[in-house]
Amino acid sequence: MPKDPQTELESGPRHVAIIMDGNxxxxxxxxxxxxxxxxxxxxxxxxxxxxxxxxxIKYLTVFAFSTENWKRTQVEVAGLMNLFRRYIIKETRTLADNGIRVRFIGDRVRLDSKLIELMDSLEEETKNNDLVHLTVALNYGGRDEVARATKRLARDVAEGRLKPEEVDEETLPKYLDTRVLPDPDLVIRTSGEARISNFLLWQSAYSEYEFIDTLWPDFTAAELARLCQNYGTRDRRFGAVLA
Known part of the structure; x- marks a missing residue:
């Protein structure tokens, strides 16, 4: 008996995060x-x-540049920053017109002012869109994110806006860069590497993972569809035992 396409959609991941490796x-x-x-x-x-x-897929989060990527050659880093600027300028109209809401996560301190201005403009231009929520992790690291969130939380405690006994595992996520996003259901890493490279450490505690050999420039919509279908076959118990 053929599968119901709507049922397949409902059993698939709502939030997919991708470590785009292998360029x-x-x-x-x-x-x-x-x-x-x-x-x-x-x-x-x-x-x-x-x-x-x-x-x-309602939410897509992509890992574009990590806090560790500054260790690459100056030529490559400069080229990547120029690519980010050009990509935003080129794609803003298309993203806005096609219902894509764009957000950026990560620490913006080391980014140049022109790039930050473009990021802010793209977020503002697409803020009312709701078809797909695209989040771009730029100068992002999971440990760095948790450290920055903890500083903000500690400041609120010190200034009396939050009591120490109120701090629990439901509190910290409200201080993360991703506080308005659901946790990823599926995390994909391309290029054959089997590590998470400091990506969404808190948020992916119960995510399903797919480590695939395909290099990112060869990754296709068809392969994404296959991985989403695989996700639909998994039993997600979140620590419980299913009867």
Whole structure:
């Protein structure tokens, strides 16, 4: 008996987070500089975002640049920052017109003022959209996020806005960069690496993971659909025992 497409959508992940890995290796395998792979990877983001509504994905979070990525060569870092600026300028109208709401998470302190201005503008331009919520993690690290959240929480305690006995595991998420987002149901990492690289450490405590060999510039909407289908076959017990 054929499966009901609506049932498949409902059993799929509502929030998918992706560690977009393998851009540099993809370029090097073709004899091109690493930035060539990053540009190819940026184009792939559009295809994945466009596929989300048809797969029942309401929230998509992508890991674009980590707090550790500053250790890369100055040429690559500068090229990535230029790519982010160009991507925002190029895609703002398309994202706004197609119902995509964009948010950025991460520490903006080290980012240049022009990029921050563009990020703020894109968030403002798309703030009323609700078809897909695209969150871009830029200068983001899970440990850094928790540390920054803890500082804000400690400040509220010190200033009397929060009592120490009121602090529990429901409190800290309200101080995280992702406080308005649901936790990810499915986290995907491309390129064959099997680690989470400091991504959404708190939020992904009960996420399902898929580590795949595909390099990010080769990742397709069809592969995303397959992974969402796999997700629908898993029993998510959250520590309990199902009868």
């Amino acid at each position: 540099g290796r993809w370029a090097q395998a073709r004899g091109r500089p690493r930035l060539f792979g990053h540009h190819a990877g940026a184009r792939r983001v559009r295809e994945v975002v466009e596929a989300c509504p048809g797969l029942g």
